[in-house]
Amino acid sequence: MYQEYIRDLLQQVRDKNISTETALEKFKNLPYEEMGFAKLDHHRQIRQGFPEVIYCPGKEKEQVVEIAKRLVDSRSTVLATRATEEIYTELRKEFPHAEYHRAAGAVVIRSGEALSGVGLVAVVSAGTADIPVAEEAALTAELVGARVDKIFDVGVAGIHRLLTHGEKIRKARVVVVVAGMEGALASVVGGLVERPVVAVPTSVGYGAHFNGLAPLLTMLNSCATGVTVVNIDNGFGAGYAAALINRLGEVHS
Amino acid sequence: MYQEYIRDLLQQVRDKNISTETALEKFKNLPYEEMGFAKLDHHRQIRQGFPEVIYCPGKEKEQVVEIAKRLVDSRSTVLATRATEEIYTELRKEFPHAEYHRAAGAVVIRSGEALSGVGLVAVVSAGTADIPVAEEAALTAELVGARVDKIFDVGVAGIHRLLTHGEKIRKARVVVVVAGMEGALASVVGGLVERPVVAVPTSVGYGAHFNGLAPLLTMLNSCATGVTVVNIDNGFGAGYAAALINRLGEVHS
């Protein structure tokens, strides 16, 4: 909106209705941030088609619906993470085409143009209980425009199971590794591939696991190169980062 | 500098050397932050006379001198905290009027106009070993324009010593409480006054003190109202915040 104001101001200068000094003064009184909005357009453009996320825990279902409405209005695809079936039911009332991805515990409301899947993100996970986080990562990566290959249940204690999938993993541009317990999987995978690895520790474990602290530290201290880490159980964050990285593999990205 | 550029641009519009659309385009390509510098002037003005700080640990003495020069050039008073005698010696070569405040472990290089001391900040501390942090707080508060009253060595284990100073403490607009060991002093002082209390835990202690964690937690959990906390050993931060608060007590502040 400030563009109009500035255009008008410049016109007045051109028309000599106001002096350059007065115009300068007016410029200086503009909220400078607004000036930059134009810039942000470019920034927005890159994100064209990217989903917007609603992290559900701690929000009442009415609040979730409210936020979803606002986002859909701006033609964003909405990804509601850690959504209960109850939230899904509520969202479906408003958005009949809302999809419930039970395994990932997430609701997706598609809107605007979808990103077509490119490249390849491999999502590797260790135990059965880690699957929800892995599915959240996979779903997110897909929504941010990546093709995704899921390789679940390959823990380090049975290293041969992992090695069997070695070639498959090496085909990906980026690997997301999801692991609870001791989280050693990230290091082993990091040693097998020369691609960026995004590691997600999970809260799956007990005792000296301290709700995910153990695999978090493991992953941060990984002696394998190319491994970076996100927060405990943050499948969304890992999937998003992996998909961003994956998109760099496209020409003109 | 951008002001000149914009003035020139406006002049060209006025002179019809460029179209308003072209000018608008050029505006949009300006780093928008620069436009806001005018705004920051006001912000700067409030700070007129405030010292700039150099935290010395981890910097080589040449680096400290270099930064000091740059700050003095912009007519700021410089406060170098946790400065060794060696750093002082180095600074005095460049700034003969540099003062070494040994008790506070700080060097001051006055520059520009000093702030005159107003109001009253009381700096209360518990043990002998807490004094350097307390002195750093007191010195900082003075440089940020506060009158300061120091009340040292009043621990909670001898509560009558503290009570004896009750009236004196109550006269201050703000109280800085510096305490290591169990840090209980902040709560007791907070209970005696109805003024803002800025609490500084110190690393003075051993064992389950965990280098200041104990008094930090004590102060964060204080059941006295009006107590806020800064980082362990952060005398500078407490003195600065207290002086900012103290200045609110001036008319037209």
Added chain:
Amino acid sequence: MYQEYIRDLLQQVRDKNISTETALEKFKNLPYEEMGFAKLDHHRQIRQGFPEVIYCPGKEKEQVVEIAKRLVDSRSTVLATRATEEIYTELRKEFPHAEYHRAAGAVVIRSGEALSGVGLVAVVSAGTADIPVAEEAALTAELVGARVDKIFDVGVAGIHRLLTHGEKIRKARVVVVVAGMEGALASVVGGLVERPVVAVPTSVGYGAHFNGLAPLLTMLNSCATGVTVVNIDNGFGAGYAAALINRLGEVHS
């Protein structure tokens, strides 16, 4: 009450009914704290009109009502924080004019003369889930006599949203910043204003957030000057401290 006793004692001395030595002895046997009550009157006076707080968690509703009665009897306005609707219902039975501030999760029972709002406290918060803490801070500040401006949902990940509110924030005498997740908002706000900033970390987050430890550490380590910190989720404490600071901006404060 001891004043009557002392007056009587002095009269007896004057009447020579008892010797000065006997009187001295009696004085020495008085609970010395009582002598000081007079002093505390002054202290009380400053607090004239300040609310008394009841922190509800862990108290049975009967206990809350009991304490509220005692406080109202002494003509204090009562602020019951973290109060469930159930507690409100119970309180309303006794105090029909009790107000439930749902957003802040607090009950207010006004009593005596209210403080008129002066100055300005800005309460800035990051995420939707941080709002209850921010509302508690705002409500408290109002009850302690501050005018309050609420600026919610301005996280650092979208820095332009925050910058848009820059001027508004700079008008406040004190800023309360409420933030969960990584708590970076306090530093950014602290860098924009030259006013005291009271930072409140919240428990909003998961995983390596450790129930508020992450933003707590962020805020304690803030490189912005003028920032002090209160306990995790302590909206009450921040609002109270901010209002105390804000009142210093009044003449004769």
Added chain:
Amino acid sequence: MYQEYIRDLLQQVRDKNISTETALEKFKNLPYEEMGFAKLDHHRQIRQGFPEVIYCPGKEKEQVVEIAKRLVDSRSTVLATRATEEIYTELRKEFPHAEYHRAAGAVVIRSGEALSGVGLVAVVSAGTADIPVAEEAALTAELVGARVDKIFDVGVAGIHRLLTHGEKIRKARVVVVVAGMEGALASVVGGLVERPVVAVPTSVGYGAHFNGLAPLLTMLNSCATGVTVVNIDNGFGAGYAAALINRLGEVHS
């Protein structure tokens, strides 16, 4: 039982049925611990009348009743701590004279001869929410034979309330201080008396309180002399230790 065996062995030696060397050999093969049981009698005697404790959490009510039966059979008074009303109901079926001390959350089943109360243990506590722990300490101390004086609701934020009770506290042989929040009360009380102080941190608090860690560290770092500490919420442990200390004040103890 071994006494009979040894007596028999000695008789055989006396009757010259076996040689001294053989007897010596047999002695050496005895489980040596059994030999010592006699010694433990003396140890037991000191404890004559002391209650036996059952810590209820994590035990099913049948288990609690079972253990209680065994202890009552050996003529011990039983103290079941952190007992729900449900456990009490169950215990009363078996022991109609069982008493429920609601404030302390404990059941007492008296058995054998009670210890008469001697000396004086003062139990001082800070907040309303700390009372259950304080009551547990008081009840335990009484059962271990101490007279007890309870002084509740005397926090450090209102230091004059505490000072009012100064004389009363100083009359005790031992003081138990129960405090949550920042736990500063232990230091202040420790500075007022020259008697042993047993400090009990409680889990009452939130945020950076970390379920009692804050007051635990405060108390361990207390700069007052004579203060020792027990586990968080361990009213039983504090009351027991205090009563043991208190009994030393008796002649011939």
Added chain:
Amino acid sequence: MYQEYIRDLLQQVRDKNISTETALEKFKNLPYEEMGFAKLDHHRQIRQGFPEVIYCPGKEKEQVVEIAKRLVDSRSTVLATRATEEIYTELRKEFPHAEYHRAAGAVVIRSGEALSGVGLVAVVSAGTADIPVAEEAALTAELVGARVDKIFDVGVAGIHRLLTHGEKIRKARVVVVVAGMEGALASVVGGLVERPVVAVPTSVGYGAHFNGLAPLLTMLNSCATGVTVVNIDNGFGAGYAAALINRLGEVHS
């Protein structure tokens, strides 16, 4: 000093030089704490002969000497803990009769009348490296008027060594247990005696010992009754508390 003032005031009332109201006013303006000093005399009296402590780390030797002088002037015996040989040398210049207790790392400057040793405090320690802390406890207990029995090098890994000293330990009124590593000794000793046990964790250990955290937690969680705990390496605190407890065993204490 205030006694004189009050006496004078009373005399003036008696002489009718001032009205009772004026006198009352003057009373109210007295620093109320001073009125209480008389009370503290009694408190002081109990401490008659008790040593004053200087904790040396973090103090310069000149500071230590300075504090020592002030204490000796008030006829207190001085105990300088964690004192290096260098500090001793400095103190001896001023106080030729200063004694260096090398094993305890402490300097004692006797002054006034010494307390005669009564009762019995047993100081039990686990490993060779724990001895300095144990010696500090023993020395402190002696200075606070206890007879002391030292039983060193009795770890739990060789339980028979400890059991051999069982009778000896049981003779004490109070037992101080000093242990690093896993700190299990406190529980075992606590199970052998029915006397108060003051446990001192030490920083002797490595790795998951975390500088004393391991034995500190062990001792706080001890399942033996009568065990209370002081800070890591706090031999002074344990010895002082033990001696206070021990003195309760005297008639008229």
Added chain:
Amino acid sequence: MYQEYIRDLLQQVRDKNISTETALEKFKNLPYEEMGFAKLDHHRQIRQGFPEVIYCPGKEKEQVVEIAKRLVDSRSTVLATRATEEIYTELRKEFPHAEYHRAAGAVVIRSGEALSGVGLVAVVSAGTADIPVAEEAALTAELVGARVDKIFDVGVAGIHRLLTHGEKIRKARVVVVVAGMEGALASVVGGLVERPVVAVPTSVGYGAHFNGLAPLLTMLNSCATGVTVVNIDNGFGAGYAAALINRLGEVHS
């Protein structure tokens, strides 16, 4: 399956249907891990008869049944740990011979040939509340082919109870020590025997126990030789390791 492929390949070489170079190329394209499966057979053989474990928490009952089916199909005995009665009911529908070991909270579905019990593993535990973990350890050790001796309720606070069982404990090849609270039992047992001791800290405790951290640290810092540690509450892990160790005591193991 790859063996067939390779055999076929070799046959083709032998038959000169393909060149050695082509065969070599084909070998290089084989997933190399598969080649190693033969090796793993030997590895599998050692495990002949060992149970497979399903850790139930966080798995839905359908998932547990599903996994159990797959394992039973491969003729493994299944041990479902931390199984609720509900899970047992579900499993029994599918496997009518499933056994519920209530004390250990585990379901066993025997399949294939059972291991006959050899050697001796002693499982020693401290408190009543530690029994479920101890039972899990005992049950696991039995399933992995050990004879097991259970010695429960022998805490260190009553050391004579433990000593009474000294001989019995010394007869075992390996000792599993299960202890919550302060976990000192591992050190004491480690000092009594010259056999491997596997220590299991439990989450039984409160306050500064930090859900098992206290006994975990105690055990890791044990000054007794031969003690190794598993995760908090990991009865399964301890029983499994102990049984593996125990089997080394067999000839030809």
Added chain:
Amino acid sequence: MYQEYIRDLLQQVRDKNISTETALEKFKNLPYEEMGFAKLDHHRQIRQGFPEVIYCPGKEKEQVVEIAKRLVDSRSTVLATRATEEIYTELRKEFPHAEYHRAAGAVVIRSGEALSGVGLVAVVSAGTADIPVAEEAALTAELVGARVDKIFDVGVAGIHRLLTHGEKIRKARVVVVVAGMEGALASVVGGLVERPVVAVPTSVGYGAHFNGLAPLLTMLNSCATGVTVVNIDNGFGAGYAAALINRLGEVHS
């Protein structure tokens, strides 16, 4: 080497010198990993030209030289991180062309063909003291074939300094953010760009900074999307990961 062996084996089969069964047996006895070496060649190829790293702390200079020799022999460029000047001197004796990158505290010994710089990695850092870590990241990224843009000294407390560099940062394919203190910079940068951000917390800070824990938690909890984290002070790891990500931006990568 095994390829020769296998070729020979196949030849013998072809020549019918051995049976297919014997050959199969021999295959099964081969260390199966070696079979896979061929596969790893491909893996190696990707890494063609990548540097090998030696982390110097804790290694003696002779050890560093020894390892460097072995790596140079295999034609790898060597990057010795956290290398003192002394280590450099020692390395230069052996490798006269070794370069000392003082700002990064690293030695580089180039060998084989260097990777040509492609794409763009921006390395953004907050404070002066963070520069060594930032330089290590920049140097590593260059060696792994990235063009690098360094933008230092842009903290969040002066947000306009950062915004000034907004366009520059947005040009990069990947951004490395290096920050100590509260580490808020990662969130702010993450909010400005839609590119992968690799965040490096540094140990620069004091008190409640806990040697880097504060910014580590901040970064893990960042509410900005696309942010992943490496270990404290791990400039090498961040630079390596960033360069791997950056290379994905090349066609045919």
Added chain:
Amino acid sequence: MYQEYIRDLLQQVRDKNISTETALEKFKNLPYEEMGFAKLDHHRQIRQGFPEVIYCPGKEKEQVVEIAKRLVDSRSTVLATRATEEIYTELRKEFPHAEYHRAAGAVVIRSGEALSGVGLVAVVSAGTADIPVAEEAALTAELVGARVDKIFDVGVAGIHRLLTHGEKIRKARVVVVVAGMEGALASVVGGLVERPVVAVPTSVGYGAHFNGLAPLLTMLNSCATGVTVVNIDNGFGAGYAAALINRLGEVHS
């Protein structure tokens, strides 16, 4: 010594100088522990030839020599761990045949009959910097009578290096795994063998490694069966435990 006393007592019974009842009484008054010394002989016998350890850090060299003398006098082989060259020099003065094992940082003084090496303990380690701990483990295991195979520098990031040694590792009765950084090696090795694995985390690492906490947690949470853990850097403990386990593999053990 008590044996003489008992023999004498029995003789008196035999001689009818005292009654059996009197003798019985006297027995009951004997310190019961002494009676058991005979039992401990058996315990000692098992340990015949086992080394005694002196942990050097925190002991002065005179103390080390003193303890060594006492142990050699009782014909024990002495193992002084974490011994500096200086300590070695001092020990060699007294014991010319003392050996310095530089890689393990240990001194051995052989005495009595050495244990002959049986079975096989594999010591596997990850990084160069972990070698001292691994060597300490290997040396200890040898002294406790095990044959030892060292397999160093096999980290998980290069999994094929480890797999190459698979057979070698599987030949051992027990495997000691020594690893710093993220400590994932223990899980991988635990997955490859069906033998007891004793895992030793080391303090090798930085940042979020927290001096060994990271690999400690990794190892405690290992999802591989048969893994038990010792303290950080505790090579001695691991070697000792492994050798004890290894000896069970001998007939008649």
